[in-house]
Amino acid sequence: MIIKIGKAEDNDFIVRDPSVSRHHARLTRDDEGHLVLEDLNSTNGTFVNGSQIVKKRVSLTDTVSLGECRPIDLSEVLRYNNDYSEEFAALKNVYENYTRAKIRIQSSNQFKTRLLQSLPFALPGIIGVLVGFMGKGSPEWFGISLFLAICAPTVGIYLGARQSAKIPRQLQELANQFKIDYVCPKCGTFLGDIPWESLRNRKHCPVSSCQAKWVKE
Numbered sequence: 228m229i230i231k232i233g234k235a236e237d238n239d240f241i242v243r244d245p246s247v248s249r250h251h252a253r254l255t256r257d258d259e260g261h262l263v264l265e266d267l268n269s270t271n272g273t274f275v276n277g278s279q280i281v282k283k284r285v286s287l288t289d290t291v292s293l294g295e296c297r298p299i300d301l302s303e304v305l306r307y308n309n310d311y312s313e314e315f316a317a318l319k320n321v322y323e324n325y326t327r328a329k330i331r332i333q334s335s336n337q338f339k340t341r342l343l344q345s346l347p348f349a350l351p352g353i354i355g356v357l358v359g360f361m362g363k364g365s366p367e368w369f370g371i372s373l374f375l376a377i378c379a380p381t382v383g384i385y386l387g388a389r390q391s392a393k394i395p396r397q398l399q400e401l402a403n404q405f406k407i408d409y410v411c412p413k414c415g416t417f418l419g420d421i422p423w424e425s426l427r428n429r430k431h432c433p434v435s436s437c438q439a440k441w442v443k444e
């Protein structure tokens with residue numbers, strides 16, 4: 228998390244005061260999760276409980292002031308956090324799992340469909356061979372073989388078609404879940420069917436009111 232504080236418009240927390248520098252200070256968290264306030268070489272200094280600081284661990288109860296302006300509330304500053312780089316990084320898996328699942332559904336269905344459609348065509352041949360082996364070239368057996376030769380492919384085509392009809396439903400369910408999971412971690416806007424790598428190049432949420440930063444600068 229990095230919250231940039233200062234007078235310039237590109238800060239996360241903007242303090243409009245003549246004594247505040249354009250890029251005055253920043254609030255981050257250290258490895259242990261404590262808040263750390265750092266002065267960015269400002270003209271009029273950053274103060275914690277009246278003492279000027281360069282970099283200091285702070286808590287929400289500390290009185291923080293920039294230059295000569297009135298103290299700022301750190302819990303208010305925290306509300307302007309736009310750093311969603313960790314949450315955004317987690318979306319990489321969401322996208323990869325989605326594309327993998329999509330390919331799995333399509334290829335497994337294709338396989339089952341082809342299997343169901345082609346197996347019945349082999350059946351009359353097998354029966355024909357069996358009939359030949361057993362030497363029972365009777366008209367009854369010939370009739371059964373003929374019947375199967377006509378019916379089996381029809382059944383196979385029917386089963387295959389039914390199997391392939393499952394694809395749109397399974398893909399639809401997958402897409403629905405993807406629309407819930409693949410969203411901007413701050414504003415919840417669906418990010419579309421856009422590869423994670425391409426989104427990373429954009430660096431921030433395209434929704435203008437959101438301001439979420441996806442990649443640390």
Ligand SMILES: [Zn+2]
Nearest residue numbers: 411414432437
């Ligand atoms: Zn957003």
